[in-house]
Amino acid sequence: MKVSFPYMGCVTGYKKILEMLGHEVIMPQKPTQKTIDLGVKYSPEFICFPFKVMMGTYIEAVQRGAEVIISSGGHGPCRAGLYGEVHEKILKHMGYDVQVIIFDSIFRDFGTFYTHLKKVRNGASLIKLIKDIRFAFQIICRMDEIEKKIKILRAYELNRGDFNRAWVEIQKLYDKCWTQQDLEKASKIAHQMINDIPIRKVKDDERIRVGIVGEIYVIMESSVNMNIEQNLNNMGVEVENVQYISDWVKHNTRGFFGSSKAEQMIGKARRFVKMNCGGHDMENIGWMVDFKERGFDAVIHLMPFGCLPELITQSAIPTISKELKLPILSLSLDEQMGTANNQTRIEAFIDLVRNLKSAPKTEVKEIEDEVWNAKLLKQELAG
Template identity: 60%
Template sequence: MKVSFPHMGCITGYKRLMEKLGHEVIMPDTPTQRTMDLGVKYSPEFICIPFKVMMGTYIECAEKGAEVIVSSGGNGPCRAGMYPDVHQKVLEELGYDTKVIVFDNMFVDFKAFYQKILMIKNNTPTHKLIGIAIFCYNLIKKMDRLEKQLKIRRAYELNQGDFTKAWKKIVKMFEACETNADLRRAYKKAIDMYDSIPVRHVEESDRIRVGIVGEIYVIMEPSVNKNTEEILNSLGVEVENVQYISDWVEHNVVPKWLPFPRSHRIFNLSDKISPINCGGHDKENMGWVIDFARRGFDGVVHLMPFACLPELVNLGKFPAVSEELNLPILSLSLDEQMGEAHVKTRLEAFTDLIRSKHYAKQRTRLDDVAETLESAAKKVGDKVGEVRDNLTTTPKTPKYQTK
C-alpha cells in the first residue's frame, strides 16, 4: 500500500516502520502556507489549528496517491478524538479514496488496537513484526535523545546554525540505518558531531532554562509554533520540551503500575490543582509546570491551539499557579492568523523578563551569603576577643607547688 502520516515529531521512525513492513511511503511535506490554506478551506471554521494543518497535510498526501494515512487519536473532551471521522469524511467528499487509520491507547480497547495492527502489518510474521517494532522504537528513542540535547546545546553555539545543520545530517544518517548496530554507530557519530561544534562556556549558575508545555501537536511541530524552540535557543535559552514520540509510546504502552515512564508520575503531581482530567494533556502539562518549578527552571512557555478546551482550562489556572510557584508562564494561543514576528517579539520580551528575574535571584543569594559570612565573622571575632580577655585576666597557675 501507499502509506503516509502527519508531519509531527520523529517522522523518520514512521518512515522506517512502514518501509520495513513492505509499504510504499508517501512522505508528508513540512507544512507550508499552502498546507494551511487547504486545511482552513476544508475544515470547520472554529476547529483547532492541529485539525486544520493535518487536514491540509492529508489532502496533499492524497494528491500524491496515498491510500492509507496512519495517525494517533485523542481522549476525553479533547476534539482530537473526533478528528479521524471528520478527516475521513472530508477526504471522501473531495473524491479521494484514502483511508485514515488512527491508533489510540491500547489499554482502552485492545481489540480495536490489534485490528488496526492487522490492517497495516502487510502479512508480516508476528516474530518479525516484533523485531521491526523494537528497531523503530530504538531509532525514535535515540533520535529523541539527540533532539533533546540539540535544544540545550544550540543555545550556546558560537556560529548560529551549526547545530541545526548537524541535526539535518543526523536525520539522514538514521534514515539509512537497517539494524540496531547501525543505530548505535549512528548515535555515537551524532554525539561526536555535537562535541565538535564550538560553543561558548556558560557557568551553570548563569544558564537560563525554559520548559515547553501544551497541546502535543503544536509543541512538536515547529512550522505550527513558528519555531518557538529555535527562537529561544537563539536568545541563549535552554529549552526542554515535554512531548516526544518515544515518550508518547511509553505513556500509552507501558502499564501505569510500573515505575516508568516518568509521565505517569508527572501526571499525579497535579492532583491537587487539576483533580479532573479534561482530556488532551491538560493534567499532564500542569504536572510538568510543577516539576519545572521544583527543578529550578526560569520560566515556562505554554503553547495551545486557539479554542482548545483542555488547554483553556489550564490557561485559567496558570496565573495563580505562576504566583504560587514563583515561576513566570507565557501562554501563546496559536491559529492560522498568528505570525512569526508576533511570536518572536513576545518570546524576546519574556526572555528579558526571566533573565532579569534570574540575576535578581542570584544577587539575593549573594547578599544572603555575604550577610551569613559577615554574621559568622562577627561571631568568630567576638569569640576571639573573649578568649583574649580570659588569657589576660586569669592568673597563671604555678607548674610545681611546694608544701
C-alpha cells in the same frame, strides 16, 4: 499500499517501520503556509489548529498518491480522538478515495485494533512485526535523545546554524539504518558530531533555562509554533520540551511497562487541579511544578486556539505562577502565522526573566500589592 501519516515529531521512525513492513511510504512534507491554507479551507471553522494542519498534510499526501493514512486516535474527552473520522469524511466528500486507519488504545477495543494491525502488517509474521516496531521505537528514542541535547547546546553555539546543519545530517544517518549494528554506529557518529560543534562556555548561574509545556502537536512541531525553540536558543536560552514521541509511546503502553513519567507529573499537579480533563492539561501543570523544583527560570505554555483541555490550564496559570513564583507565558497559536506578535512577546518575556535572575534578591511584599489594587479599584470606580 501507498501509505502516509501526519507530520509530527520524529517522522523518520514511522517511515522506518512502514518501510520495513514493505509499504511504499508517501513521505508527508513539513507543513508550510500552503499546507495550512489548504487545511483551513476544508476544515470546520472552529476546530483546533492541529486538525487543520493535519488536514492540509493529508490533502497534500493524497494528491501525491497516498491510498492509506495512518494515525492515532483517542477516547476523549479531547477532540483529538475524533480527528480520524472527520478527516476521512471530509476527504471522501472532496472526492478522494482514501482510507484513514486509526489506532486506538489496544486495551479499550482489541478487536478493532487487531483488524487494523492485520491490514498494516502486510502479511508479515507477528514476530517480525514486533521486531520492526521495537527497532523503529529504538530509532525514535535515540533521535529524541539527540534532539533534547541540541535544544540545550544550541543556545551557546559559536557559529549560528551549526547545530541545525548537523541535525539534518543526523536525520539522514538514521534514515539509512536497517540493523542494530547500523543504529549503534549511527548513534556514535551523531553524538560525536554534536560534541564537536564549538560552543561558548557559560557559568552555571548565568544559564537561563526555559521549559516548554502545552498541547502535544503545537509544542512538538516547529513549523506550527513559529520555531519557538530555535528562537529561544537564538536569544541564548536553553530549552526543554516536555513532549517527545518516545515519551508518548511509553505513556500509552504503560500497561506493559509500568508507570510512566506522565503519571508522576499528574501526581505533582494534584495540589492545583483535581481531575484530568482529557488532554495533557494535568500533566502540563505537573511539569510546571517539576520545572520549578528543578530550578528552571521560566515556563512557556503553548496551545492551539480554543483547545478544550488547555483552556482549563490557562485559567489556572495566573494562580500557579503566583504560588510557585515562576514566570509563565501562555501563547495561543492558530493559522494567523504573522511572527511579529509572538516574537515581541517572547523577547519581552525573556528580558524580564533575565532581569529577574540578575537583580538582587528582594522580597516583594504582598501588602504593596493590596494597596496598589485598592488604588486601582478606586480609579476604576471613579471612571
